[in-house]
Amino acid sequence: MLPLKQSVLWSSLTILALLPLGSCANTPWAAQLEQALSADPRLQASTVEASPEPTASPAGVELPTNFPAEIPRYPNAELVAVGGASSSEDVVVGANQSTETRWQTSDNAAQVRQFYQEKFQAEGWQLAADTAESSDQPIAATRDGLKVQIATVASGGSASTSDNSSGNTEFTIEYQFGEATVGSVPSPSEAETTADGELPQPGDPDFIGPVLPGEVASEPSASPAPSNGSFSDLSQAPAELQPYITDLAKLGAFSKNGTSSEFKPNAEISRREYARWLVTANNLIYANQPARKIRLAAATDQPAFQDMPASDPDFAVIQGLANAGVIPSPLTGDTSNTTFRPDAPLTREDMILWKVPVDTRQALPNAAIDTVQQAWGFQDSAKIDPKAMRAVLADHQNGDLSNIRRAFGYTTLFQPKKTVSRAEAAAVLWQFGTQGSHLSAKDALQANQPAAQPSTESATQSAQ
Structure with missing residues (x-):
């Protein structure tokens, strides 16, 4: 047997010697030689299948933009x-x-x-x-x-x-x-217009807001109530709440809603309308204190909520509340509140959560279920949302000026998820502030009354 090196050498020389002969075109011997030296086709096929070309992965599914943040998300789903x-x-x-x-x-x-x-x-x-x-x-x-x-x-x-x-x-x-x-409102060309083809303006019968507080005060026609503040269905409201509705109507705090003189005191109020009333009532009651007014948002502000675009008629009001940190939003670090749901009914806990910060003008206190239950005696304290619980406790600290006491009277059940009536919302918005520093709609009306003219006799005595 030849050594390994010699065997390799002889094999190489044999192949080199045969190559010139294989170059003869179209000879059977050349074809056999070419086939013998070619790669195994099965090896080629397996190589191709083992190394496929990368393919593009399908696009990821995105969550709808209107997906409510309130719906719980299953972990790891x-x-x-x-x-x-x-x-x-x-x-x-x-x-x-x-x-x-x-x-x-x-x-x-x-x-x-x-x-x-x-x-x-x-x-x-x-x-x-x-x-x-x-x-x-x-x-x-x-x-x-x-x-x-x-x-x-x-x-x-x-x-x-x-x-x-x-x-x-x-x-x-x-x-x-x-x-x-x-999620998107009609363009001006698609929106309802007045008889002359123009969009309704503040003071027009078809205008539905929002109305700047200054315009409400200066244009009596912007209120659906008569000038004396009496509604045709005021008697349907609880007797304790009727004076609050009357004072706010005289002040012009209720936004225009057609030419109806009905207030519908026992009907539900939407989140949109309550936000509008909250800003308007606060700015009218504090008309002489600009530092306490809630600024309306500019149309160029980045919307805080996905369902409240700048084109929405109440964007200036709701975005203004978000800008001021009055209502929870991504601006306050609450990433779970990405939608506002303006037309959903207002609940008791949200009404208090939005109103109390405007009263106290300071951070809400920490609150626990036991603390709220001990303070108020509510049997359903555990059902209150943790964010709203802080406002409920702060409202109790306001004593007899409490919004809950004014709207609901004595109760051992808060019923936080219960919807709010228009009369109850009016009772809450009738007064702003805390003990020692507060103003009501009645105070604002008295401040707006013109000073009494001196009698002729008094004027003569003064001249003398």
Whole structure:
């Protein structure tokens, strides 16, 4: 046997000797030689399959811009699809429109269901009666005009409490606004105009606000009430609250709402309208104290809420409250409040949360459930939102000037999620300030009365 080096040498020389012969064109021997020296085609195929060209990954699914921050988000769940209404910023969500989002988690369906049942109950949502009766039914909950339905989805796409075949659980969150919420408002050409083709202006019968406080005070026609402040349905309001409505109407604190002389004292008030009343009443009562007025926002301000664009008629008011830090928003570091829901009904806890900071003009105190329960004696203190709880405690420290006492009288139940009537909202806004430094609508009316003219006799005596 030849040594290894000699074997390699002889093989190389043999190949070199055969190459010139293989160069003869189209000879059978050359074809056989070429085939023998060519690469294995199976090796080429396996190499191509093992190294595929990279392909572009599908675009990520984005959460709709109108997704309410109030809806609890399941931990470690991934958004996989969005259906129903469009997810664009120009979406218009009405009472008959809903948006469905589809999520996936490695937890089982029972864990998902338990999470949402506990979250909804703890955060004051109203659950449908059949939710607790059957685990096969979707979880249906409502809060402040917002309707939500949670349903787990099987691999075939039908609602089910079982997991899908991949080992993950898919579930849907479908939400629907009870009141029309506009993400984009019509352009001036699409908006309602007056008979002469012009947009309604302050003082016109069709104008719906907002109205600058100065314009309200200077133009009596901007108030729906007669000049004496009496409404045709004032007697329907609780007797204790009627004077508050009358004083605010005389002051011009209520925004124009057509030519109706009805106040509808027992009807719900929307978050939008209460915000408008809050700014207008405060600025009228403190008309002679500019430092205590709430500044309206400029149209160029960056909107704090996704559903309150600069084109909204109440943008200046609501954005002004956000700019001042009166209402929770991303500007105050509260990233969970990205929507304002202007047409949803106002709740008791939100009414107090917005009003008390304007009274105290200082940071709200820390509050715990036991502290609030001991101060007020409320049996449902645990149901109050932690942010609102601080305002409720500060309101108690205001003694007889408390907004809660003025609007609701004596009570051992605060009912924080209960909606507020227009008469109750008027009672709260009738007075601003704290003990030792406060003003009411009645005080503002007396300050605006012209000084009495001296009699002829008094004038003659003064001249002498």
